[in-house]
Amino acid sequence: MNKQEKYVLAAKTKVLKAIAHPARLWMVEQLAVGERCVCELVEGLKRDYSTVSRHLLVLKNAGVVADEKRGKQVFYSLKVPCVLNFMHCIEAVIKGT
Amino acid sequence: MNKQEKYVLAAKTKVLKAIAHPARLWMVEQLAVGERCVCELVEGLKRDYSTVSRHLLVLKNAGVVADEKRGKQVFYSLKVPCVLNFMHCIEAVIKGT
DNA sequence: GCAATATTTGTTTATTATACCAAACAACAA
DNA sequence: TTGTTGTTTGGTATAATAAACAAATATTGC
Numbered sequence: 001m002n003k004q005e006k007y008v009l010a011a012k013t014k015v016l017k018a019i020a021h022p023a024r025l026w027m028v029e030q031l032a033v034g035e036r037c038v039c040e041l042v043e044g045l046k047r048d049y050s051t052v053s054r055h056l057l058v059l060k061n062a063g064v065v066a067d068e069k070r071g072k073q074v075f076y077s078l079k080v081p082c083v084l085n086f087m088h089c090i091e092a093v094i095k096g097t
Numbered sequence: 098m099n100k101q102e103k104y105v106l107a108a109k110t111k112v113l114k115a116i117a118h119p120a121r122l123w124m125v126e127q128l129a130v131g132e133r134c135v136c137e138l139v140e141g142l143k144r145d146y147s148t149v150s151r152h153l154l155v156l157k158n159a160g161v162v163a164d165e166k167r168g169k170q171v172f173y174s175l176k177v178p179c180v181l182n183f184m185h186c187i188e189a190v191i192k193g194t
Numbered sequence: 195g196c197a198a199t200a201t202t203t204g205t206t207t208a209t210t211a212t213a214c215c216a217a218a219c220a221a222c223a224a
Numbered sequence: 225t226t227g228t229t230g231t232t233t234g235g236t237a238t239a240a241t242a243a244a245c246a247a248a249t250a251t252t253g254c
Binding site: 008012017019020021026062063079080082083087088089090091092093094 | 117
């Protein structure tokens, strides 16, 4: 395993880790339906803004979501819809366990 | 979010976390090519048996890999090939970052 | 200015992950 | 039986992260 390979592995791991959290996974699934403002996510998760904001930053840094400010609100959307395919795969894993 | 939903989220998260580690992700990618004995993985990762064995257990508990003892060796294989599709998706994420 | 929305920062606490060593175990060979 | 090889488990120390909330800081709309 050379440096290049290690780097790629680390990058992939970062994306996976970003999604590998109940709150963040929930948000990803919400965003798969359509964009959401932070306020909606705060309400759905029943966590305060700072917490949700941090989680969103993790997803954003991993390149999974995008944000856009419109008026007072910031809307988040799923940047990579293909992550959803994986959810189906994971559901298969769960059923097979 | 009810109990049922929380449970499903936790289950999915477990699978994701299992893969979200450089060593384990590397092994998953190896197993995607074909089954491997622990010895091969030990060699490739340059970690000792106890460490590799633990990582494999995490993957196994998550339902991602299967093991089969044949003679002295234990061979691991990828139980859910669809995880690989996700890797392509993730590669897309990485390039878009 | 004031209220509403969202982010950032600081800090604390809790959790977990990781790695190695040593010991146990299992299968086969001599 | 004994030795050898391959693998797993138990124990443990260290390191790394994660999670939560409070408080401070933008930014916008009225």
